[in-house]
Amino acid sequence: MCSPLNTLDSLLAQQALNGAIALAFEHKLFDFMALPATAHQVADHFDWQPQQANHLLGLLWSSELLTREGDCYVLAPGVHLFLCSGSARYIGDAWRYRHQVLQQFVQRLPQLLTQKSTGWQDPLQIDSAWADAALHQIAQEQRALSADTACAIAEKLADFQRPALLLDVGGGPGLIAIALAERFPQLSAIVYDLPQTATVAQRNIEKAGLTGRCCALAQFPAQRQVDIIWSSSFLYFVEDRQAVLREWFDRLKPGGLLISAHAEIPESPSEARRILPFFTPLMMRGYSVTHEGVLAFELQQAGFVIERIQRHEPFPMSPLNVILARRSKTSN
Numbered sequence: 001m002c003s004p005l006n007t008l009d010s011l012l013a014q015q016a017l018n019g020a021i022a023l024a025f026e027h028k029l030f031d032f033m034a035l036p037a038t039a040h041q042v043a044d045h046f047d048w049q050p051q052q053a054n055h056l057l058g059l060l061w062s063s064e065l066l067t068r069e070g071d072c073y074v075l076a077p078g079v080h081l082f083l084c085s086g087s088a089r090y091i092g093d094a095w096r097y098r099h100q101v102l103q104q105f106v107q108r109l110p111q112l113l114t115q116k117s118t119g120w121q122d123p124l125q126i127d128s129a130w131a132d133a134a135l136h137q138i139a140q141e142q143r144a145l146s147a148d149t150a151c152a153i154a155e156k157l158a159d160f161q162r163p164a165l166l167l168d169v170g171g172g173p174g175l176i177a178i179a180l181a182e183r184f185p186q187l188s189a190i191v192y193d194l195p196q197t198a199t200v201a202q203r204n205i206e207k208a209g210l211t212g213r214c215c216a217l218a219q220f221p222a223q224r225q226v227d228i229i230w231s232s233s234f235l236y237f238v239e240d241r242q243a244v245l246r247e248w249f250d251r252l253k254p255g256g257l258l259i260s261a262h263a264e265i266p267e268s269p270s271e272a273r274r275i276l277p278f279f280t281p282l283m284m285r286g287y288s289v290t291h292e293g294v295l296a297f298e299l300q301q302a303g304f305v306i307e308r309i310q311r312h313e314p315f316p317m318s319p320l321n322v323i324l325a326r327r328s329k330t331s332n
Contacts (some may be wrong), residue, residue: 020059022099025092030065030083036072080142088330091144091316095120098317104108105281117286121192131196134173139204141316142172146232147179149314149326153322159257160184161274167192167220169253170234174201177230178208189217190226225253232261232320234278236287245302255329258304261313261320264292271312278317292321299325 024030032045039054057073060066065083065092066073074082082091105112154160163186168177171191181189191201193216201216208214229248238244248258263279266272279289290298296306304325312319 008262017059017063018099020056021063021065022096023056024060025083025115026094028085029060030080030092031085031257032077033066033073034080034084036069036074038071038073042073051054055109071270089140089144091140094140094316097113097137100181101281102277105284112284117284125323127194127196128188130172130194131200133196139173139175142175142179145316146313147176150176150201150230150232151179151183153259153310153313154180154184157257157324159228160187162186164188165190166230167226168322169229169231169248170237171201171216171230172197174204174214175200176208178204181210181214181245182208188213190193190214190220192218192220194218203252205208216307220251225251225256225324227253227256229256229258231259232315233263236282236289241288242302245298245304249303249327254327256327258299258305258323258325258327260295260299260323260325261315262295262323263318264295264321266292275318295321296325300322 012191027046029042029046032042037045039057040050042048042057043050043053048056057066057068061068061073065076065079067076081087081089085092086115160180161184166177166180166187166189167188168174168191171177171193174191177189177191181187191198191205191214193201195218198216198218205211205214205216229252231248235241235244252258263275263276265279275289283289296309305328307324307326310322311323313322
C-alpha cells in the first residue's frame, strides 16, 4: 500500500510557506530584500528578533523567492517585478486577497457543507464589489500576467494582424484590452462590464491615451457586431451559460473569432489539484466551473466551429484552457 503521508505533509508545509509570504507582503519585506541583507539588518529594520528573522528568511529562501550567499539574503532574479510594491507588475495585494479568501473558505467549510449554495446573484447587486476588485486585485493580476498571456495568444492569430473590433466581455479594469490595443495599432476595443466596473475601465483607457480606439460600456448596442470576442474567467458567473454563448455567436460577424479563457476541471487528479483549490469556494457559492470538454461542446451547440484548444495557458491563480472558436463565414 502506498502511504499518503508524503502528500499530506507537503500540503501542511505549504501552509507555513503561505503564512510567511503573506507576512512578507504585509510588511513590505520583499521591498527591503531588493538589496542584500543579513538577518540582523532585517531584524533592525523591522524591530524583530535576529534569530527569528533568520528563521523567516530561511523559510522564504526555501520557496526560492530569495537567494542566499553566506549570511546575506536577496530577492531571487526576476521576482522583484512582482514582489516589490513599487513595480508596475506588483502582485502582493492580489495574492494576499486570494490567500485571505482561501483561509476564510477553510474556516467556513463545515458551515458550507450544511447549507444550500446561494446560487446565482444578480451582478448589479455586487457591482460596487466588482469595481473595487477591478481597481485592486484584478488590475494587479491583469498587469502581472493576464495581459501578457492575451498578447502572446493574439500574436499567433491573423485576426489581430488586420483592422478589427474586439469586445472584451467581463473585462474588469480593461487592462487586457488596453494591452492588445497597444500591441496591435489596427485594433479597436470595447470593454463590456457592469456600470461601476466599466467606469474603472474607461478611466484606465483614458490614462493609456486610447480613447480614439477604445471605450468601456455597460450596455452594448443591440445590433452591433464585432470581429473578435475575448472573454476570460467570466462564464463562471452567468446564470444561463448556453444563452450567453448563443448571444456571443450573434455578436460576432460571420468569420469572427471567439477567444474563451476559462478554468475547466481536468480528469487527472494531479491536474485538477491546480484548479480545484481556487474554484471549489466559488462552486460552493453556487457558481459554475465546467469539466474539461463541456465548454467546447456547448460552444459547438451554439453554432461555433472549434479551431483549437490550448490547455493550461498561464493566468493568475490557476492555468486556464483557451478555446479558439469561430463563427463560420457562411453561418446565418
